[in-house]
Amino acid sequence: MTDFSEELAALDALTLRRTRRVVDSPCAPELVVDGRRILAFCSNDYLGLANDPALVAAAQEGARLYGLGAGASPLITGHMAPHAALQRRLAAFTGMERALLFSTGYLANLGVVPALVARGDAIFSDRLNHASLIDAAKLARAELHVYPHCDLAALDAALAASSAKRKLIVTDAVFSMDGDLAPLPDLLALAGRHDAWLLVDDAHGFGVLGPQGRGSAAHFGLASPRLLVMGTLGKAAGAAGAFVAGAENAIEWILQKARTYIFSTAEPPLIAHALLTGIDLIEQGDARRRHLAALIAQLRGTLQLKRWKLLPSHTAIQPLLIGDNAETMAVANKLFERGLWVPGIRPPTVPAGTARLRITLSAAHSGAQVEALVAALMQLEREPA
Numbered sequence: 001m002t003d004f005s006e007e008l009a010a011l012d013a014l015t016l017r018r019t020r021r022v023v024d025s026p027c028a029p030e031l032v033v034d035g036r037r038i039l040a041f042c043s044n045d046y047l048g049l050a051n052d053p054a055l056v057a058a059a060q061e062g063a064r065l066y067g068l069g070a071g072a073s074p075l076i077t078g079h080m081a082p083h084a085a086l087q088r089r090l091a092a093f094t095g096m097e098r099a100l101l102f103s104t105g106y107l108a109n110l111g112v113v114p115a116l117v118a119r120g121d122a123i124f125s126d127r128l129n130h131a132s133l134i135d136a137a138k139l140a141r142a143e144l145h146v147y148p149h150c151d152l153a154a155l156d157a158a159l160a161a162s163s164a165k166r167k168l169i170v171t172d173a174v175f176s177m178d179g180d181l182a183p184l185p186d187l188l189a190l191a192g193r194h195d196a197w198l199l200v201d202d203a204h205g206f207g208v209l210g211p212q213g214r215g216s217a218a219h220f221g222l223a224s225p226r227l228l229v230m231g232t233l234g235k236a237a238g239a240a241g242a243f244v245a246g247a248e249n250a251i252e253w254i255l256q257k258a259r260t261y262i263f264s265t266a267e268p269p270l271i272a273h274a275l276l277t278g279i280d281l282i283e284q285g286d287a288r289r290r291h292l293a294a295l296i297a298q299l300r301g302t303l304q305l306k307r308w309k310l311l312p313s314h315t316a317i318q319p320l321l322i323g324d325n326a327e328t329m330a331v332a333n334k335l336f337e338r339g340l341w342v343p344g345i346r347p348p349t350v351p352a353g354t355a356r357l358r359i360t361l362s363a364a365h366s367g368a369q370v371e372a373l374v375a376a377l378m379q380l381e382r383e384p385a
């Protein structure tokens, strides 16, 4: 019997061992880590809502009204008034007929994809899709076609060659490690031409992109009965959970079939109650989104590097490509010593040879904080490794 010591040593040898740090303060640009104040560029709290006083107050009110736990799955007694209200609010906000809540985005994808397709069907998945979509495809047992990143011609050919009964295209809207946007209008057009469904994972677009933060589909002005959107509520929405939205029958079918919905305890009602305020804050959040856009422009306009490269992203995810695993982690560690926290991302999360710092910006950051990061990065690049 192995005790995994060799396996763990192999991870160490490749600088692939993952570690955690304990944060002892609320999610914000300034964190307390091991008693030290650290300026962080790591969270997906793009609008700075995770510790917003109005959201925290709404959660407290939710706890007073509904207690803590839901006590059961939604199809037993766990579907409570705030869950129902939030589902209606999310459907209206995203312009879809109906929405269904899940406990996390990971569980939403794991439930939705196998509900939509099974053996005899086919999934067409972008090579850079999030791990939850990759795992969901395995669970579904449908034939899997992985197409090169945003390669519409390859996708078109794969769809044309498929004789599957039902076809499902799945894509991140904003790619989580690259920050670029999928060509959603073209993908929807292909879905139409080949009678396929399109499932868009909007984890990083919901709340940030589109008018009033209504998400990536709204950003492109998309509407179609074959479009399903999965949005997460733990990123820009500042809380936890996720939803899938789409046409009435498709959502009803997912409710009937998604095992991660049926066999899992409903999200705590105080979270759903708080998120009703969270969606209001997103809707009224144009000033936050404008400030975030200004910070993105500041970073891209002032960071001047020779060897390392900012990937061409216009979203809050600003990956700095370094390439080598060891150098990437060394830079991340040096930044941390200086009081700046930017996570290094290595394979298998990203392809081999493309290790990077994943800088994420939030409306809660200040221009001075971005300036501090830019100065430190330019200095570290010039230092000998």
Ligand SMILES: *Cc1c(COP(=O)(O)O)cnc(C)c1O
Residues within 6 Å of the ligand: 103, 104, 105, 106, 107, 109, 130, 132, 172, 176, 201, 203, 204, 232, 233, 234, 241, 242
């Ligand atoms: C974070 C993320 C998820 C998972 O959402 P959680 O609510 O954190 O489980 C799914 N898809 C993408 C693209 C993500 O970035």
